[in-house]
Amino acid sequence: MVNMVIEVFSGLGMFLFGMFYMEIALKELAGIRFKQWIKNSTSSRAKSLLTGTLATAVLQSSSVVTLMTLSFVSTSLVSLESAIGIIFGSNLGTTVTAWIVATLGFKVKIELFALPMIGLGGFMLILNSSHKRLEAVAKILIGFGLLFFGLEIMKNSIETLGQNFDLAAYTHYPIIVFVGLGFIITALIQSSSATTAIILSALYAGILSFEQSAAMVIGANVGTTVTALLGAIGGIPDKKRVALAHVLFNFITGFFAFLLLPFLSTFLMKLFPTDKTTALALFHTIFNLFGIIILIYFIPLMTKYLQLMFKTTEKMPTKYIHLADPKFTDTALVALRNEINHLFLKTLKFALLIAHIRPDDVINGKYDAKNTVLNNQKFIDFDYKKVYENIKDIEIRAVEFANVLNQQNLTPLQSQNIDILLTSTREIGYAAKTLKDVKNNIDDLFDNDNIPLHNMYNEVRTNLAYVILLFVNYMNEKWTMEKSLAKFTTADEESHQITKKTTQLVSKDNVNEKYMLALLNVNRNINISMKSLLEASKAVNLQFEIEKENSSIEQ
Secondary structure (H helix, E strand, O other): OHHHHHHHHHHHHHHHHHHHHHHHHHHHHHHHHHHHHHHHOOOOHHHHHHHHHHHHHHHOOHHHHHHHHHHHHHOOOOOHHHHHHHHHHHHHHOHHHHHHHHHHHHHOOHHHOHHHHHHHHHHHHHHOOOOHHHHHHHHHHHHHHHHHHHHHHHHHHHHHHHOOOOHHHHOOOOHHHHHHHHHHHHHHHOOHHHHHHHHHHHHHHOOOOHHHHHHHHHHHHHHOHHHHHHHHOOOOHHHHHHHHHHHHHHHHHHHHHHHOHHHHHHHHHHHOOOOHHHHHHHHHHHHHHHHHHHHHHHHHHHHHHHOOOOOOOOOOOOOOHHHOOOOOHHHHHHHHHHHHHHHHHHHHHHHHHHOOOOHHHHHOOOOOHHHHHHOOOOOOOOOHHHHHHHHHHHHHHHHHHHHHHHOOOOOHHHHHHHHHHHHHHHHHHHHHHHHHOOHHHHHHHHHOOOHHHHHHHHHHHHHHHHHHHHHHHHHOOOOOHHHHHHHHHHHHHHHHHHHHHHHOHHHHHOOOHHHHHHHHHHHHHHHHHHHHHHHHHHHOOOOOHHHHHHHHHHO
């Protein structure tokens, strides 16, 4: 008995690992283009539903699609209404897993294809480890093979375990208990597909009746909402609204499926009297499709009411100037200078994020430029539009504040300082826009598996990190402006060298001209933005009379 339980859990672990490994590989293979397809295929309710269904069917995980959709909403890439459509579609797409398991897992000898897939994937992984796409395909084969091999272990163990179970002993339990059991298992293991595989195995072994199995599938379907709720914690209001829409859909669908359970059980048992696993897969599809048919027309209404929820008070984007009174010119100038320093630092971080570099690695001086890039080889997904809009908002407010200051009774030196601060503000805004404009080019280059091109792309990133380290040292008063200018000249020369080497990639390394132009564009825009920030840095350590007076008093 104990051995059988251990085997069941071992099989489940292998099933989950296979699914996890396959999900990682599919995401690697799909890359940024798959995300762009999801983002661009949501212009109508029907397209959103279809996108959610297909994406989940491909990735074999409604949880991954749900979390991906939440990230799109949080970055304003997808509207709330479209996101709800994707979530509805993902519930239908996840039933594909049940069909695969019910058909291949219980009707075909698993060892005929599972072990060869693992073996072939293993050979491909070892022999083609340098080729990203083939490596991803190999991982998919291994993951798929392990998934079914784990299912086979579970199926055989549960079948043996079932010989010691008397089904009659459980018939007195209310059917709602099995709904709760399906919910709890899914909430714990964070995978409705794995729960469905367990239920199908128990049904196949005769441990559960069809009605009990169907009730557990309803619970598993509702249990997937836990993933969405966890993913929405600490998110923006729209992210929380999408998670709530997911909860509403699954609970409403589950409620109607539970009401119709006796009727559907009778109907499906007549349709498939000897094939209960297929009948259960069909039940899973029917009630999710039924839910979509009922609720698709209510998506606009649901969107409207969800937008009334999770209201938040707007935070001030500025850090200093909204607390200062322009009538007190001396302190107002200090506040404006501090605000521009805050904006300058925010733009430096924005530049690093655009280049997929963790800001703290550079700002805190964790590594030098080269090691920073070596330690930042993962894609950083962030709401760059929102960050840019925040920078623009601060820029506008800073200019407005400076214009109010200009209307005060100023000394010639104060007027000169305001001009310096205004110039710095405009240069920072221009640098941010220049960086934003090449975000798509940078993302395309990140996904490219051409080694010479990728190396050149990393040289651009290294040069960027070098310049930002230069600014950080100047801000922290470790370097003088003269030393910083000398260092910047080196970076500027390096940028020109990168341009020369990039133009040779087409003839030397057969690099696609489109990607060569993208790299040239990125290098040029980064260089331009860094020159703008160099000009803006003149305001960084600007000192005012009031500060000099305070320092003399302290002495």
